[in-house]
Amino acid sequence: MRNSILSLSLYDDPMSDRTLPTEALMVATTSSKTAFYPTRIDLPLDTRQSVVDMLNGTLAATTDLRTQTKQAHWNVKGKDFYQLHLLFDEMAGELEEFADMLAERVTALAGTAMGTVRMAASNSILPEYDFDAVGGMEHVAALADRYAAYAKHLREGIAKADDLGDMDTSDLYTEVSRTIDKRLWFLEAHLVG
Numbered sequence: 001m002r003n004s005i006l007s008l009s010l011y012d013d014p015m016s017d018r019t020l021p022t023e024a025l026m027v028a029t030t031s032s033k034t035a036f037y038p039t040r041i042d043l044p045l046d047t048r049q050s051v052v053d054m055l056n057g058t059l060a061a062t063t064d065l066r067t068q069t070k071q072a073h074w075n076v077k078g079k080d081f082y083q084l085h086l087l088f089d090e091m092a093g094e095l096e097e098f099a100d101m102l103a104e105r106v107t108a109l110a111g112t113a114m115g116t117v118r119m120a121a122s123n124s125i126l127p128e129y130d131f132d133a134v135g136g137m138e139h140v141a142a143l144a145d146r147y148a149a150y151a152k153h154l155r156e157g158i159a160k161a162d163d164l165g166d167m168d169t170s171d172l173y174t175e176v177s178r179t180i181d182k183r184l185w186f187l188e189a190h191l192v193g
């Protein structure tokens with residue numbers, strides 16, 4: 001069914017990159033190959049390839065950070081246990097929403113979201129969690145280090161998406177970045193004094 005739709009509505013346009021057969025739209029990324037599908041969106045294929053590659057890297061980091069934040073949620077000990085247990089769960093929930101937003105921007109660009117936990121583990125820019133962390137402030141410091149690295153990655157994404165000509169993706173990075181900066185403040189506020 002999909003093939004017939006493609007041949008009728010998209011492959012007939014000789015000026016479009018969408019005239020390429022699906023196999024020719026397989027492009028190499030840093031870690032895998034992802035398929036692009038025919039689309040009516042007005043952003044060029046090369047722009048979408050670069051943006052999707054970046055988004056999939058951010059998706060991996062987001063899922064990695066979400067699971068690390070859950071690790072802290074489950075294992076934190078000490079007198080601040082309950083408030084940190086709740087805070088970390090709220091932060092993990094935000095990251096789950098961000099992963100969904102990033103993945104669906106990939107598919108809106110007619111790309112393929114690379115969102116399994118195995119993909120996250122192999123593609124994330126973040127270091128593995130600090131398994132020596134036990135007390136509240138040890139978990140807060142471990143998460144602050146990782147939130148800071150993630151925040152830097154997001155800010156780079158704002159500028160890179162802008163440079164690539166995809167203002168919508170730049171806006172998505174800005175939205176995520178603003179919340180992550182706020183969460184970094186929440187974490188660092190615990191470490192003062």
Ligand SMILES: [Fe+2]
Nearest residue numbers: 073074085089
């Ligand atoms: Fe829980």
